[in-house]
Amino acid sequence: MRKINIGLFGFGVVGEGIYKVLEEKPQLNAVIKKIVIKDASKPRNAPSELFSTNADEILNDDEINVVVELISDADAAHDIIIKAFNKGKHVVSANKKLIADHHKKLLDLQAKNNVSFLYEASVCGSVPIIRNLEEYFDNDLLNYVSGIVNGTTNYILTKMANENESYQDALKAAQESGFAEADPTADVEGFDASSKLAIITLHAFGKKIDVDQVIRKGITSLKVEDFKYAKEKNYTIKLIANSKINHQTGEITSTVLPTFVELNKTIALVNNEYNGVLIGSSLSDEQFLYGKGAGRFPTSSAVLSDISALKYDYQYSIRKYENQEEGVFNQTGKKRIYIGFENQADDVSNIFDEIEERYQSKNYNHIVGVIDIEKLKQKEIIENPKLSIIAFE
Amino acid sequence: MRKINIGLFGFGVVGEGIYKVLEEKPQLNAVIKKIVIKDASKPRNAPSELFSTNADEILNDDEINVVVELISDADAAHDIIIKAFNKGKHVVSANKKLIADHHKKLLDLQAKNNVSFLYEASVCGSVPIIRNLEEYFDNDLLNYVSGIVNGTTNYILTKMANENESYQDALKAAQESGFAEADPTADVEGFDASSKLAIITLHAFGKKIDVDQVIRKGITSLKVEDFKYAKEKNYTIKLIANSKINHQTGEITSTVLPTFVELNKTIALVNNEYNGVLIGSSLSDEQFLYGKGAGRFPTSSAVLSDISALKYDYQYSIRKYENQEEGVFNQTGKKRIYIGFENQADDVSNIFDEIEERYQSKNYNHIVGVIDIEKLKQKEIIENPKLSIIAFE
Known part of the structure; x- marks a missing residue:
């Protein structure tokens, strides 16, 4: 089993959570050797000698074999990941937008440098959706992946459904509870869900789709009256991300749309900040994976699972996307x-x-x-x- | 990617289902070379030259690298698996009782012969519980696994809860619908759930427990009055299999008991023949896996996933149980x-x-x-x- 020496970029709640777990659990055989942060003056809950503001202290350290990238600046993250690949370092990231936007290129670079690039935390937090699509479901037998992949919008929709609140009031409550950001655009307009859906689609069907081609509508136009209609018909309204494939033609249809879901369906039971994804295959009807999609502990958990997997040289299997043409959209x-x-x-x-x-x-x-x-x-x-x-x- | 030549034991609904999928999907790169059955006179939906009643036609064929064992006779299955290991063949099985009863020995033999032994279908059908425990959750961080792992009893309990039926009537309905066997003892007395719980416990905590030590009570004594009480208190009654570990002492507590579950809890939503399992870890709260626990397609699906995994030499990681003493029960x-x-x-x-x-x-x-x-x-x-x-x- 390989010893993991980690170079960590970013020390927010997730970074700090991972640091603490690795300190408390030496049996995980992984240590953080260096943490690169932007602001050296902030007080940190870790020994000061661990910190640096110079990315090269991680990138040029040959003992560091794994880079964990947890920063919000997508351009800086992109730069770090590519440099880490070129230095032969494995990378764990949670940066869904970055990954969705540059998926093909990052996977090519990963393969070229023969390193691992794992990003379970980028989709549905601690719900092991990528790992299950990769490892458990043969893509020849998969028909669709469908579900709730954004906790912010699900929190807002749950409030609208249960408390007859307007979108604005529910958004405000979500912001006050820490479930929505000050600028919620990426979440409420469905961009975040579209990025996640593009990542899911690659791992489900082995085909790269362009995130801009996803038919996308957010939740900002939904009205109290829409929920009244839903209730009358025994529905609730969820923001559903759905990718399905036509195995005859290879065509993929991907949508992120507010959707009426019958109240007795599994997906209707996913409420508040939770995520839940249905995986439909020819053989096993539906599998359902459910858990917290974001936040300190779920994200830390997914990142730690990726770190653990690197101990035995785990890679997402290139077999799923190699020699595959770009996905054909049939929108x-x-x-x-x-x-x-x-x-x-x-x-x-x-x-x-x-x-x-x-x-x-x-x-x-x-x-x-x-x-x-x-x-x-x-x-x-x-x-x-x-x-x-x-x-x- | 390895080419899979399968020797199949048993040609019931699952065996036939697997045969059909592999015929229809040549890209899965796996073929059934020989099928050993007990009764040569039965008509079969496959070419007659595939069939034999002589186990040695599989065991002594060096081209066959994978044995898929789907027979009901536990002693014969045990014999086949051990012979296959000794011949250097990988084995896929769905035989939970056999596995739970001889787990340690089978894993030792597997390791000794450096072959893979996969049995996802033995626990919760198509729900990838073993694979997730193996691959995704570091056992140092897992606290408990808890859920509904037997579809027969869950079908009966759902009928008792929703239709105020007596146990006897609900059992009869389950038998008529094909969800309970003529002799339902293994299911309704909780033996089946205990076997599955023992298998789950090994993969969750890396410790072998003795299936006989599970505190077990089936559902045969439940009365209409118990469900009335449950309803008054906003509960339902489920047969819950639960293993939890005390990380300080390493002690495991394992129970299979009828349990009051609050109606708003995730597990209360698992109805009819479905299975659902909660995985609790220190970091990510609960993950929930849900799907059909048994039947032709779910079982075929799990067996096929195991066959697919063999193409890239997948093994359950010995790291989880090697050098581990037997699990210590704290009952x-x-x-x-x-x-x-x-x-x-x-x-x-x-x-x-x-x-x-x-x-x-x-x-x-x-x-x-x-x-x-x-x-x-x-x-x-x-x-x-x-x-x-x-x-x-």
């Missing part, structure tokens, strides 16, 4: 959709192929019907903040 | 317990250390209180069919 077809809107001037019934249900009132209106995805994808529809767009499962 | 301490009984002559209030609640009526009685586990373990208590013993979580 076409038809979808059953609900669109809610306050002002009848925003009526978009003309984009529906077929209208099943239409409700009009002084305060709120909605249409349920079938839409061609090509029409739904138009910016003036999917990016229109006045339209509450909710998919049916 | 002592105190436990909060409900005991229900029809006849006041069966009153066992004298074994309680402390009684919190006592209910007496013409038809049914119950006591809630704290019992010393030493007293609970007495055969005349825990094996008394007139006592409905239910633990609190």
